[in-house]
Amino acid sequence: MGVKRSKAERVAGRGDDVLPGQLELVPGGGGTRKRASEKVVVPVARSPRNAAAEVVEEPAVEAAPAPAPRQKRRATAEQMASKQREISISEFFTKNRHLLGFDNPSKALLTTIKEAVDNSLDACEEAGILPEITIEVHDLGFEQAGKADSELTKGEGRFRVVIEDNGPGIVKEQAPKIFGKLLYGSKFHRLKQSRGQQGIGISAAAMYGQLTTGQPIAVTSRTGKGKPTHYFEIQIDTRKNNPVVTRDDKLAEWHQEHGTRVELEIVANWQQGQRFVNRYVEHTALANPHATVHYVRPKQQRLSFPRATDELPKEAAEIKPHPHGVELGSLMLMAAESKSHDVKGFLTSAFSRVSPMVADEILKRTGWKKKVRPRDLAEDRDLAEGLQKAIQATKIMAPPTNCLSPIGDALMKKGLVSFLSVIETEGPEEDQQLDLDQAAKKKASKKEKQARAEAPLVPDAPPEEGVEKIKGHNYFIATVTRPPKVYRGNPFQVEVGLAYGGSWPADKSIELFRFANRVPLLFQRGACGVTEAVVKTDWRNYLLSQPKNSLPVGPMALLVHIASVWVPFTSESKEAVAHYPEIIREIQLAAQECGRKLAAHIRKRQHADYEAKRRSLFELYIEEVAQALGKITGKSPLPIKRDLVKVAREVTATELEEQDRELEEASEKTSRRPRRRSDEEAE
Ligand SMILES: Nc1ncnc2c1ncn2[C@@H]1O[C@H](COP(=O)(O)OP(=O)(O)OP(=O)(O)O)[C@@H](O)[C@H]1O
Secondary structure, X not given: OOOOOOHHHHHHXXXXXXXXXXXXXXXXXXXXXXXXXXXXXXXXXXXXXXXXXXXXXXXXXXXXXXXXXXXXXXXXXXXXXXXXXXXXXHHHHHHOHHHHOOOOHHHHHHHHHXXXXXXXXXXXXXXXXXXXXXXEEEEOOHHHHOOOHHHOOOOEEEEEEXXXXXXXXXXXXXXXHHHHOOOOOOOOOOEXXXXXXXXXXXXXXXXXXXXXXXXXXXXXXXXXXXXXXXXXXXXXXXOOOEEEEEEEEEEOOOOOOOEEEXXXXXEEEHXXXXXXXXXXXXXXXXXXXXXXXXXXXXXXXXXXXXXXXXXXXXXXXXXXOOHHHOOHHHHHHHHHHOXXXXXXXXXXXXXXXXXXXXXXXXXXXXXXXXXXXXXXXXXXXXHHHHHHHHHHHOOOOOOOOOOOOOOOHHXXXXXXXXXXXXXXXXXXXXXXXXXXXXXXXXXXXXXXXXXXXXXXXXXXXXXXXXXXXXXXXXEEEEEEEOOOEEEOOEEEEEEEEEEEEOOOOOOOEOEEEEEEOOEEEOOOOOOOHHHHHHHHOOHHHHOOEOOOOOOOEXXXXXXXXXXXXXXOEOOOOOOOEOOOHHHHHHHHHHHHHHHHHHHHHHHXXXXXHHHHHHHHHHHHHHHHHHHHHHHHHOOOHHHHHHHHXXXXXXXXXXXXXXXXXXXXXXXXXXXXXXXOEEHHHHO
């Protein structure tokens, strides 16, 4: 069937090549200029009324190019050139501090603590030291915030943040650059899993402190027994991005044999920011069960999170880049820096998984007739492109994965159990915003709540495999660790753990805990690839309800951890993971695997509930039946009742009951101590 033309099209005779609503282009460089002899097609606004006649005719006119209106130049290139100058990285981030997570005083508080704690944990692990970290937040008073009272948001003021670790310490010469120069660090150029990766975190915190309070960052550090303790005060010359040491002393005494203490004065908002900090500390303890964390807060009890294991995480090895992940520019740069005399040597020494045999295969694919040196690759883009294509066409083993250090199933479970004990002991987050007196009052009602919660909802409901008993709550815990995978040459690994039941609300969206290289991600949930993967998973298959494009609803906390040598964050503030399809797919697979375990548990639980209901129904009539049988047989009704109860239990027994009873006995023997307790209690 032919296309029906409008009247205008038929008149113009060009309806076939001009779509309605389109301006006709005249070939030959004329752009939209009209040819004299032709009718011209002019677009008209589409509306239901004129949809049928979308084009109208206009008499063709020779179009003369209209002279451009003369405008007075506002600035000349020379004038503009006089204003152009280099921008230092510190100047840039002073203006764009939101990019580093210092958007507002409450977020700045968390970012400052996070940057320092992440460094401490990284340093301890790298040195093979079990971390013991103290986080202190001291309120210096609202009047010192440097603003008029009327300008202060409630809770805003000046705070001193102190982070102390028992790590390897920092050598004297390095301290000024580490704390007083942005983009200076030990982790950016290597491929190894670590919390820090950019070399900007702690100096950015120092810069924020300097900007808001004018105070320098203070650093105390010692590298070992018998070594001196150095104390520095460091400022940043933001114009040059260089450190300025304002104080450099040797301390006569320091209680740490080795370690680092960082002190920053910042404008923060404790009232609004404390819940983020509390959450960060709790979640850090959850993902780092090998660390002891002490937490000192204004007007509240000092908290301690003792380590749940004395085993350090598996050491992550440093690897070389994988050839499949290298881009042309990087390849040329690497070739320029290579000390090898030939390309074969360059390939085997600069990349992982390139043996001499694999290098020969790559070179054969290039089809080069003459000898090529790495230097030639750096200078000749075509040669480099040829090599890159040959690399991509060659099958090369996936990169080694000993550069990754996942939490692991066992420790993830341990961490979740400890974390849940904390929640049950301490109550929800809001409780922590109260002052000490109010907290004491709340404690009494919490005990009542707990007593109520401890009463089993389902008579004889048995705990089952994967179910952890925490202070009277049954939590089903399941974990999944996926095998390592690679995105753009970077190895990564996904782990998922879930805790279902207990006191999580059944009618709300699940709690999603995101972690990257053991660091909790607390902001930008909606913009994170992890959230996308969880939302994309169809949780209805696993017996949870799930509104469209949302997290599932149910009494569940879901922990997702991605471990990688280079986590692709969406910004420098490292708050959300980018939406790489390979990563999203892996998270989905892990979530599905965990979901299957969850569905099996929910089914078993539903079956147990059903049988328990049946049993209670039998038991309702057993007394009467026993009495009646006693009368008929002339025997005592008591043994009859006992026998009937026994039969009812046998009939309604679920297959799990036996093993559950064993589990319950075992769990009664092992008294669980909550990981978080106040130091007062400990004493
Ligand atoms: N407490 C510490 N103990 C030992 N070394 C430290 C400590 N804090 C910082 N460093 C060193 O200082 C460097 C710079 O730290 P910084 O926080 O600026 O960046 P990063 O941790 O490398 O990366 P990111 O910007 O992603 O946090 C680190 O790479 C580390 O080598």
